[in-house]
Amino acid sequence: MVQRKQRRKAASSSADLVTADVGQQQIATVYAKALVEAAQSTHQTAAVLDELSSLVTDVLDQFPRFEAILSSWLVSNEDMVGIIDRTFAQKMSPLLLNFLKVLSRRGRLSLLRQIDRQARMLWDEIEGRVHVELVTASPIDPEQLGRISQSLQNALGSQPVVSAVVDPDVIGGALLRIGDTVYDGSVAGQLENLRQQMIDRSVHEIQSRRDRFSNPAGNRAV
Numbered sequence: 001m002v003q004r005k006q007r008r009k010a011a012s013s014s015a016d017l018v019t020a021d022v023g024q025q026q027i028a029t030v031y032a033k034a035l036v037e038a039a040q041s042t043h044q045t046a047a048v049l050d051e052l053s054s055l056v057t058d059v060l061d062q063f064p065r066f067e068a069i070l071s072s073w074l075v076s077n078e079d080m081v082g083i084i085d086r087t088f089a090q091k092m093s094p095l096l097l098n099f100l101k102v103l104s105r106r107g108r109l110s111l112l113r114q115i116d117r118q119a120r121m122l123w124d125e126i127e128g129r130v131h132v133e134l135v136t137a138s139p140i141d142p143e144q145l146g147r148i149s150q151s152l153q154n155a156l157g158s159q160p161v162v163s164a165v166v167d168p169d170v171i172g173g174a175l176l177r178i179g180d181t182v183y184d185g186s187v188a189g190q191l192e193n194l195r196q197q198m199i200d201r202s203v204h205e206i207q208s209r210r211d212r213f214s215n216p217a218g219n220r221a222v
Contacts, residue, residue, distance in 0.1 A: 028114035029122075035099055035115065036122050042095060049119055051096050055088075056116045071110035080104040130158045135165045135175035 035052070039045040060067040069075060069083065084100050092100075103109045124131065132152060134145075145164060152160040156178075167175075176183040 024111060025114060025118070027108065028111045029118045031103065031108060031111065032115045032118035032122055035096075036119055036126070038095060038099070044093070044095070045123060048093060048096055049116075049123055051093060052112075052116050052119060055092075055096075056113055060112065067112075070112070073107070077105050080109070124161065128158045130156055130160050130178065132160045132162045133165055133175075133177040134162055135167050135170055135177070137166070137168055137170045139166055140164060 035048070036045060039048040060070075070080070075083070081101050081104055084097065084104060088097055088100070100109070103111070103115075130152075134140075134148065140148075145162065149160055149162050152162065173184075
């Protein structure tokens with residue numbers, strides 16, 4: 001009984017975490033959209049988003065204790081604004097600086113990473129860019145990657161942003177991930193498809209034989 005209660009509690013906690021993550025992503029999307037729209041109105045979207053990405057990679061990634069301070073509820077908004085001004089006022093555009101202060105006032109500085117990702121996705125969508133992950137068994141040279149990018153642009157009708165990933169488990173050919181869709185052109189993938197087709201065919205034949213023998217009409221001599 002105790003173990004059952006513990007399992008239920010663990011399952012409930014996991015569900016709460018998933019709900020919290022979804023809720024935070026939705027909130028981050030709202031702020032990302034507001035930032036993109038504000039940057040568009042001043043014709044400096046690319047520069048502002050580059051600043052935000054730099055804040056994540058050059059500051060938050062390098063100084064986790066500083067990120068912990070920004071995310072802390074123990075620091076008052078007044079003190080947090082002072083920290084933001086002292087740290088970034090001379091290095092950041094007024095638009096992004098004011099955006100950070102808005103996040104501070106609303107207790108959302110902990111969402112900076114999610115906001116960065118969502119803002120990039122929104123901007124890419126606006127600009128007609130499509131993110132593509134190309135997975136190969138070994139690294140491909142820049143010239144070949146350029147040809148692949150051109151072929152993808154012709155096929156998609158949009159500008160692809162190709163990320164090349166090396167995975168030794170991919171035997172021959174390549175895998176393409178475009179959004180939630182995976183295009184498997186590898187030898188391993190083709191063999192797996194063939195194996196699945198053989199399994200499906202065998203299951204179908206077994207089912208047909210069972211149905212024929214279970215049907216009295218099917219046992220009559222012709």
